[in-house]
Amino acid sequence: MDLLRFITAGSVDDGKSTLIGRLLYDSKSILADQLEAIERASKSRDDGEIDLALLTDGLRSEREQGITIDVAYRYFQTPARKFIIVDAPGHTQYTRNMVTGASNCQLAIVLVDARHGVAEQTRRHSLIASLLGIPHIVVAVNKMDLVGYSQDVFSDICIHYAELAQKLNVKHVTYIPMSALNGDNVVDRSESMPWYDGQTLLEHLETVEIDDDANLEQGRFPVQYVIRPQTPELHDYRGYAGKITSGQFRKGDSITVFPSGETSTIDAIEIAETHLDEAFTPMSVVLHLATDVDISRGDLIVRSDNQPLSSQTVKAMLCWMDSKEFKVGNKYVLQVGTFRTRCSVREIAYQLNVNTYEQIEGVEQLRLNDLAKVVLRTAQPISFDPYTTNRASGGAILIDETSNVTVGALMLVGEA
Numbered sequence: 001m002d003l004l005r006f007i008t009a010g011s012v013d014d015g016k017s018t019l020i021g022r023l024l025y026d027s028k029s030i031l032a033d034q035l036e037a038i039e040r041a042s043k044s045r046d047d048g049e050i051d052l053a054l055l056t057d058g059l060r061s062e063r064e065q066g067i068t069i070d071v072a073y074r075y076f077q078t079p080a081r082k083f084i085i086v087d088a089p090g091h092t093q094y095t096r097n098m099v100t101g102a103s104n105c106q107l108a109i110v111l112v113d114a115r116h117g118v119a120e121q122t123r124r125h126s127l128i129a130s131l132l133g134i135p136h137i138v139v140a141v142n143k144m145d146l147v148g149y150s151q152d153v154f155s156d157i158c159i160h161y162a163e164l165a166q167k168l169n170v171k172h173v174t175y176i177p178m179s180a181l182n183g184d185n186v187v188d189r190s191e192s193m194p195w196y197d198g199q200t201l202l203e204h205l206e207t208v209e210i211d212d213d214a215n216l217e218q219g220r221f222p223v224q225y226v227i228r229p230q231t232p233e234l235h236d237y238r239g240y241a242g243k244i245t246s247g248q249f250r251k252g253d254s255i256t257v258f259p260s261g262e263t264s265t266i267d268a269i270e271i272a273e274t275h276l277d278e279a280f281t282p283m284s285v286v287l288h289l290a291t292d293v294d295i296s297r298g299d300l301i302v303r304s305d306n307q308p309l310s311s312q313t314v315k316a317m318l319c320w321m322d323s324k325e326f327k328v329g330n331k332y333v334l335q336v337g338t339f340r341t342r343c344s345v346r347e348i349a350y351q352l353n354v355n356t357y358e359q360i361e362g363v364e365q366l367r368l369n370d371l372a373k374v375v376l377r378t379a380q381p382i383s384f385d386p387y388t389t390n391r392a393s394g395g396a397i398l399i400d401e402t403s404n405v406t407v408g409a410l411m412l413v414g415e416a
């Protein structure tokens, strides 16, 4: 069964917690004991209704206990698919959380309060979703009950959002009018909006095409471990363990190793002592090569017929995630795949205004949650693909050398 990983984004009070609760409740994904607990907690309410937001708020207290920092994950499944919901808090200052949670999501639900329409946070979240290359966006127009389930209100919001989506590089946008509180068009079809003949949210989540999004062209294998048994009778054995982050590899394929540029062919592909003729993303395997090549952890094995860029000066979109400022001349460790090297900041080409999408030039420093295009100079060449063609090998992070904390998320653009 396939897996859809999606993020929910919206301003505080747009109804994110209620929506997640509704999705789990109506799709019968809530465990009996959880249900009992929220029923008990909801008893104090005057209307006797179950407060679905309590479910997600339960998750948030887990988060506060430090089980997951900043972002909470919730799993559920229907007969059609498995789902992971990434729940990022909605406050303005949490761009960082959305970036952390969303980098490998296939879909983002952007909540819009029907009464307020497209808001500042809608623009911010949509910009981040587009920078992160999330291929599917659902604009969930919530609280339709508070605007009399009006088709006109819904249409206006769709038109407004479509203008914004045009400025961004968002591939697929789906609009759904709903009331998370009353359960309209979340799992069950709304009787109050007969004018809407599209899918409910769950139907969409269950059927949205995600296979096409997998990059099968670019065989990329960042080496995590070199396996060299010490036993004499296995002296010829040398395997490279890691995860295929994109594409596929077959026995007999010509490969190139980066950064050295050495070449060889694949002699065997192994998973738990079973030999395979081919393997593809996201499998974790051990590769064996026909010849003795000098490979260490952090190297990138690629199929020779499709090679990545390799450079010491790179352009990238940066989401700055630290309270210390980012400035030209600062030094960090850059990690792409399993490869790490030191780097310094050459230039801040421009900062992006997250509301108007304007490029602000002449910026000297970045603060927490700022988004910018930057140029970095690395100590050793890095091998990568533009993020827009390959999210796995085009994403990188900046690490503070002294604290070892991740301070920036990078979407690599190309050579500078």
Ligand SMILES: Nc1nc2c(ncn2[C@@H]2O[C@H](COP(=O)(O)OP(=O)(O)OP(=O)(O)O)[C@@H](O)[C@H]2O)c(=O)[nH]1
Pocket (backbone or CB within 6 Å): 010, 011, 012, 013, 014, 015, 016, 017, 018, 019, 053, 089, 090, 142, 143, 144, 145, 146, 178, 179, 180, 181, 182
């Ligand atoms: N009328 C109406 N109220 C809703 C709907 N969805 C959510 N609400 C209410 O809006 C308020 C905020 O909902 P939450 O689900 O807590 O909002 P949130 O976006 O998760 O907010 P945070 O958890 O603080 O980020 C609550 O009082 C909900 O009951 C809806 O479809 N219609």
